[in-house]
Amino acid sequence: AQSVTQLGSHVSVSEGALVLLRCNYSSSVPPYLFWYVQYPNQGLQLLLKYTTGATLVKGINGFEAEFKKSETSFHLTKPSAHMSDAAEYFCAVTLLREGGKLIFGQGTELSVKP
């Protein structure tokens, strides 16, 4: 069965610094991978996703992630953090044959210091 592990439940960076949120997955077949963001009192919003093709995917708000099959990773990065990036970030995986259910990691709370 597939699973997702997010390393670090809390990450704190300074404004303008690099953001790196780690995600590793376990799957017996190539998965579809997603990053969602949750701002306080809001639902989950898609940041970006990998399905097929180019392994470096770009999303909203300057975020990007790279699918590395050999490392079973899908880490999320942003070159320069902004105060508005403070939120909870969830990595998720799904398999088409599984009917589309998303399996989520435990989430990483990102804090941005001025």
Next chain:
Amino acid sequence: EPEVTQTPSHQVTQMGQEVILRCVPISNHLYFYWYRQILGQKVEFLVSFYNNEISEKSEIFDDQFSVERPDGSNFTLKIRSTKLEDSAMYFCASSSGRGQETQYFGPGTRLLVL
């Protein structure tokens, strides 16, 4: 921009009572989902629904849970006899397809069982 809506935003109920959580998915979507997030834990899949029937359900989705699409717009989750451990944030999501298609999430209903 179309969005998924959920009502109520908060619900407090007594143990053993029935609750119905309501969702209005995006109008042209065909796949519907319920997830939940117990405080401090990861987002967990409950059930998926397509073509007026359940496509897949998790171990959590036992006989106390049911889903329904009573009309062309609403999608409901019913918990027949609530338990303390049902206290969680419940998210509805919808998508136009499975797998690589993005699931759009509502803002959630926070359920507290006393």
